[in-house]
Amino acid sequence: MKDTTKKPQISERRKFFTNIAHNAGLGVMGGLLWAGYADKAKGSTLTLRPPGALKEEDFLSACIKCGLCAEACVNRPSNISKRTGKPRPGTLKMAKAKDDVTIGTPFFIAADVPCYMCEDIPCVPVCPTGALNIASLTNKDNELDFRLMDMGIAVVDPNSCIAFWGIQCDACYRACPLMDEAIKLEYDRNERTGKHAFLKPVIVMDVCTGCGLCEKACVTEKPAIFIQPREIALGKPGDHYVKGWDSKDEQRAVNQEVKDVTTKTERSEQNAADYLNEGVDFE
Amino acid sequence: MSNVKYLILRRISQVTLLVLYFGANAYGWKMLAGTMSSSSVLEKIPLSDPFAVLQMLAAGAVLTFDMILGAMIIVLFYAIIGGRSFCSWVCPVNMVTDAANWLRRKLYMDKIERKVWMSRNIRYYMIILALIVSFVSGLAAFEIISPITILNRGVVFGFGAGAGLLAAIFLFDLFVLKNGWCGHICPLGGVHSIIGKYSLIRVKHNSDNCTLCMKCKEVCPEVQVLDMIGKRSEFVVKQECTNCGRCVDVCNDDALSFNIRNYLKQ
Numbered sequence: 001m002k003d004t005t006k007k008p009q010i011s012e013r014r015k016f017f018t019n020i021a022h023n024a025g026l027g028v029m030g031g032l033l034w035a036g037y038a039d040k041a042k043g044s045t046l047t048l049r050p051p052g053a054l055k056e057e058d059f060l061s062a063c064i065k066c067g068l069c070a071e072a073c074v075n076r077p078s079n080i081s082k083r084t085g086k087p088r089p090g091t092l093k094m095a096k097a098k099d100d101v102t103i104g105t106p107f108f109i110a111a112d113v114p115c116y117m118c119e120d121i122p123c124v125p126v127c128p129t130g131a132l133n134i135a136s137l138t139n140k141d142n143e144l145d146f147r148l149m150d151m152g153i154a155v156v157d158p159n160s161c162i163a164f165w166g167i168q169c170d171a172c173y174r175a176c177p178l179m180d181e182a183i184k185l186e187y188d189r190n191e192r193t194g195k196h197a198f199l200k201p202v203i204v205m206d207v208c209t210g211c212g213l214c215e216k217a218c219v220t221e222k223p224a225i226f227i228q229p230r231e232i233a234l235g236k237p238g239d240h241y242v243k244g245w246d247s248k249d250e251q252r253a254v255n256q257e258v259k260d261v262t263t264k265t266e267r268s269e270q271n272a273a274d275y276l277n278e279g280v281d282f283e
Numbered sequence: 284m285s286n287v288k289y290l291i292l293r294r295i296s297q298v299t300l301l302v303l304y305f306g307a308n309a310y311g312w313k314m315l316a317g318t319m320s321s322s323s324v325l326e327k328i329p330l331s332d333p334f335a336v337l338q339m340l341a342a343g344a345v346l347t348f349d350m351i352l353g354a355m356i357i358v359l360f361y362a363i364i365g366g367r368s369f370c371s372w373v374c375p376v377n378m379v380t381d382a383a384n385w386l387r388r389k390l391y392m393d394k395i396e397r398k399v400w401m402s403r404n405i406r407y408y409m410i411i412l413a414l415i416v417s418f419v420s421g422l423a424a425f426e427i428i429s430p431i432t433i434l435n436r437g438v439v440f441g442f443g444a445g446a447g448l449l450a451a452i453f454l455f456d457l458f459v460l461k462n463g464w465c466g467h468i469c470p471l472g473g474v475h476s477i478i479g480k481y482s483l484i485r486v487k488h489n490s491d492n493c494t495l496c497m498k499c500k501e502v503c504p505e506v507q508v509l510d511m512i513g514k515r516s517e518f519v520v521k522q523e524c525t526n527c528g529r530c531v532d533v534c535n536d537d538a539l540s541f542n543i544r545n546y547l548k549q
Contacts, residue, residue: 038420061342066321075311096443128349
């Protein structure tokens with residue numbers, strides 16, 4: 001039999017395998033592009049999430065991007081403007097493609113619209129997925145408690161805060177919904193004038209919820225007090241350092257797993273007298 | 284007007300849903316709040332996109348009771364009654380791709396375009412891929428690119444740069460591939476195809492009345508489901524049929540109609 005086409009004959013078997021390779025190749029290509037984009041789409045670690053949000057990583061997998069929290073926020077009864085009788089802008093925004101926040105997830109920018117810490121916390125119970133965890137905001141009496149909110153932490157830049165210069169300003173202190181609890185004023189003598197006092201705002205870490213009313217209220221051109229996620233703004237002393245005068249903190253030492261720590265370095269092999277006489281080699 | 288009856292009903296359905304979603308945010312209406320990924324009806328009944336829930340599961344999220352119930356309600360409704368009607372009666376992107384399709388016909392794109400071929404099964408591979416990427420990235424993978432929720436959220440919360448994706452889909456359907464997005468790629472369409480495979484509401488063809496004018500095949504977004512036209516009198520049972528009713532609308536010979544599939548007779 002003569003071959004009527006000029007194409008080489010391809011057996012069914014070859015065709016089958018080529019097809020599989022073709023599809024698998026396209027799949028892997030698409031998957032790599034997609035996974036690469038997904039990684040980028042996780043957005044900035046500086047994002048402020050609604051009250052009760054799970055840890056960022058868990059929040060991202062749990063949030064279904066429905067927007068019920070943002071709708072509850074803008075339509076809360078306390079959000080009606082007395083002047084116009086209409087709802088004011090809500091705190092929570094749903095991220096758009098250019099926000100550097102995973103698209104469709106709720107977040108807020110404290111300097112634009114801070115969280116007003118509503119007593120009934122309308123944004124959290126409506127969450128269908130538990131990405132906003134109602135248990136984390138429920139106190140011992142089984143009530144929602146806005147004091148348990150933990151959206152971030154206020155940070156003061158003492159270089160640009162005018163209260164640290166000696167100019168009297170307590171805008172953040174007065175704006176704080178937990179006045180004199182989350183921000184305290186530290187009195188200090190102003191040596192420059194000799195007769196005035198500094199009234200420096202100091203954040204109380206355990207009390208501050210990160211609502212951002214202080215950032216909104218700050219009078220400087222770019223706020224000298226601002227909210228950051230706790231993971232960004234706070235360090236961690238670790239279990240080696242314990243406040244021996246604080247029974248609560250001592251508990252950390254009690255709870256820690258006891259490991260026999262021996263550090264071995266090139267020097268520790270030697271006698272102290274030997275390596276001290278060796279001099280330091282920085283290379 | 285009878286040749287646009289279902290088209291108008293579908294537009295009313297799609298637009299009404301968007302208006303309700305919009306009102307939930309803008310005016311605090313309770314009828315239908317949220318977006319199509321997850322909604323709440325009258326603050327009581329949860330509804331969830333079963334595909335989004337699957338991706339969340341793959342991404343490692345712990346599912347709540349509301350999520351599972353919401354997805355079950357949707358699955359049961361479409362599995363028993365609606366078939367793939369989500370795509371043509373609910374999904375807002377359908378209006379975008381239908382517009383592209385309409386313009387295609389006006390511009391005679393089918394006559395001048397170089398043929399691009401793509402498998403209509405890509406959507407099913409997309410489902411698998413979405414679940415794998417969700418698992419790897421810990422992020423519901425399709426939900427970060429879904430034009431459906433981008434459009435839905437855009438209407439409710441305002442559009443952002445994501446509108447570019449909708450424009451891209453419009454142009455793709457218009458200039459690259461007929462029914463490219465809805466008929467080939469969209470994994471949510473694939474999920475709804477699978478869910479609705481055995482549903483009751485179906486288009487029925489009566490080949491005795493058929494004059495082989497082929498108008499139905501011209502408008503059908505999933506032409507392969509109409510393989511019985513003029514040949515056999517039977518239900519359109521292929522799962523990709525979206526129950527859009529365009530074929531019923533354009534048929535002048537009473538050869539196509541909506542009917543309830545009778546499993547006992549078959």
